[in-house]
Amino acid sequence: MRKTKLIAGVGLAAAALLALTACNSGTPGAAPSDEATGGGEETSSTPWEVATDVTIDGSPTFDAITERGMVKVGVKEDQPGLGYLDPTTGERTGFDVDVARWIAASLGYDEDKIEFQAIPSANREQAIVNGDIDYYVGTYSITDKRKEQISFAGPYFITGQGLLVAADNDDIKGPDDLAGKNVCSATGSTSIQRIKDEYPDATTTEFDTYSQCVEQLKSGQVDAVTTDEAILIGYAAQDPDNLKVVGDVFSEERYGVGIQKGDTAFVEFVNTMFTDGGDVWQQIFDNNLGAAGVEGTQPEVDPAD
Secondary structure: OOOEEEEEEEEEEEOOOOOOOOOEEOOOOOOHHHHHHHOOOOOOOEEOOOOOOOOOOOHHHHHHHHHHEEEEEEEEEEEEOEEOOOOOOOOOOOOOHHHHHHHHHHHHHHHOHHEEEEOOOHHHHHHHHEEEEEEOOOOOOOOOOHHHOEEEEEEEEEEEEEEEEEEEOOOOOOHHOOOOOEEEEEEEOOOHHHHHHHHOOOOOEEOHHHHHHHHHHOOOOOOOEEHHHHHHHHHHHHOOOOOOEEEEOOOOOOEEEEEEEEOOHHHHHHHHHHHHHHHHHHHHHHHHHHHOOOOOOOOOOOOOO
16 A cells, blocks of 8 residues: 655555545634544544634734625635535535635634635636635645745645556656656646756646646546645545556645735734644544545644745
């Protein structure tokens, strides 16, 4: 059984990444109750509760949310185990989606007061700058370039870039084998830029979503898909007869919550929620990524910009 290092002390088996999410209960930042943990049997997927009487002085993001009476969140919806929208049931599941729900609950907003918006990687900064969303939670790597336009809370998760290939592909075992190969990733992602910068002998193909790249891989139009390995394992787990993840990770990706540039008060609020809510974070992680025996450790957050 293949394992990948996601964060210090985290091994993720290449098995199904089950996303088990629902509505909100528990306490933000507090340990889950016995009912929530279930003694190792049935677990609650919502180890938080909706806060009351919340104020964040000096935060334009919080002021906009308060005036609107609803939270607008940018997410992904094609990443199993992280951010996924079931086309049949309409249910949103995944680690990132639950983190977004946890933030909303800590602000005082329940599920029915959250408006989720699926935003392609290339459009994330602009959506935040324009005020189309209040914050973005969706495998969003913290980079200095992005910090020129927006601020980040976190990191709340750390992973690394990997490669997904066809199950019968024995030619590609890692990034050093990409010369002359066609590699696909999302437009605007750090992953596609790294391939261009560090592996220039590879051909690159870009789409708005990773799921489009995966379909191209299945049809033989590209040789590999690259993005964070946590995402790729989700796709491989859905279709192990046709897809596999190869090689070791070749980067460190620190996932953060994208927030309006300079809204230090909101960044500090979310960072405090992460710092004080280790048990909630752990339950969210276990519910979404732990079904195959995953063990996760929450990373320390960075100070506000």
